Amino acid sequence: MNRLSTAKRVQVIAALVEGSSINAIARMTGVAKHTILKLLEDMGCICAAYHHRNVRGLKVKRLQADEIWAFVGAKKKNVTLEQKAQGWGDAWTWVGLDADTKLCVSYLLGDRGKDSAFAFILDCAERVVGRPQLTTDALKLYPDAVEEVFGSNIDYAQLHKIYGAPTEEDYRRYSPAKCIGCDMKTVMGDPDPAHVSTSYVERQNLTMRMGMRRFTRLTNGFSKKLENHGHAVALHFMHYNFCRIHKTLRVTPAMEAGLTDHVWTMEELVGLL
Numbered sequence: 028m029n030r031l032s033t034a035k036r037v038q039v040i041a042a043l044v045e046g047s048s049i050n051a052i053a054r055m056t057g058v059a060k061h062t063i064l065k066l067l068e069d070m071g072c073i074c075a076a077y078h079h080r081n082v083r084g085l086k087v088k089r090l091q092a093d094e095i096w097a098f099v100g101a102k103k104k105n106v107t108l109e110q111k112a113q114g115w116g117d118a119w120t121w122v123g124l125d126a127d128t129k130l131c132v133s134y135l136l137g138d139r140g141k142d143s144a145f146a147f148i149l150d151c152a153e154r155v156v157g158r159p160q161l162t163t164d165a166l167k168l169y170p171d172a173v174e175e176v177f178g179s180n181i182d183y184a185q186l187h188k189i190y191g192a193p194t195e196e197d198y199r200r201y202s203p204a205k206c207i208g209c210d211m212k213t214v215m216g217d218p219d220p221a222h223v224s225t226s227y228v229e230r231q232n233l234t235m236r237m238g239m240r241r242f243t244r245l246t247n248g249f250s251k252k253l254e255n256h257g258h259a260v261a262l263h264f265m266h267y268n269f270c271r272i273h274k275t276l277r278v279t280p281a282m283e284a285g286l287t288d289h290v291w292t293m294e295e296l297v298g299l300l
Contacts, residue, residue: 071258074265114253182216
């Protein structure tokens with residue numbers, strides 16, 4: 028990687044954030060596969076560190092949280108004990124999104140267990156100031172974690188989506204069942220029903236699946252190592268927050284949140300190295 032020019036690094040990183048696979052990037056750029064992976068590792072580490080230091084003190088009024096599923100190596104049901112020790116199996120990415128600025132406030136890669144839920148909510152709480160309104164899905168792990176972290180200093184509601192029985196067409200197309208209704212539940216505080224929604228963070232889930240080859244369903248582009256999966260997630264959110272102009276806002280989420288005054292170029296992103 029030391030021999031790569033800045034222009035070549037920009038070319039590789041731009042392909043990564045647009046959802047190209049490692050092998051495809053190697054073919055397009057002529058850069059060796061292991062060099063691309065080393066560059067991804069370095070960028071992932073520096074992006075995670077930058078997010079940890081600088082995405083703080085956010086005046087978030089409406090926070091939405093959700094989890095998105097992927098897997099490393101193989102799905103959980105097919106993983107042996109030896110492979111599980113290497114990090115194979117289901118990998119859940121927890122995402123907290125500011126509904127107003129569309130900024131990714133916090134993200135966490137882990138399982139869908141109690142410890143991950145607590146760590147994620149705690150990280151969200153450390154990055155926001157004031158009393159936000161939080162909306163999550165109906166995952167039972169959230170209320171205890173929110174109460175333990177925020178106490179009574181939050182307005183929190185859960186949105187439970189009700190799905191009908193999947194049809195034969197749904198099974199054929201690998202599509203989820205049709206949503207036939209939503210049930211709102213106030214957990215604590217006084218959340219405004221008009222703003223109880225997870226639509227923006229769920230749209231961000233689609234952005235992740237479109238922008239990272241590792242999240243694409245029904246392909247062989249899934250991650251083979253948990254570490255590389257984490258590096259890809261960190262790079263994605265750094266690019267999403269600081270480099271990618273939101274079509275509705277006409278600026279980047281970081282600009283809307285006051286974290287920067289300009290759109291970061293790919294050269295500026297790679298310059299973090």
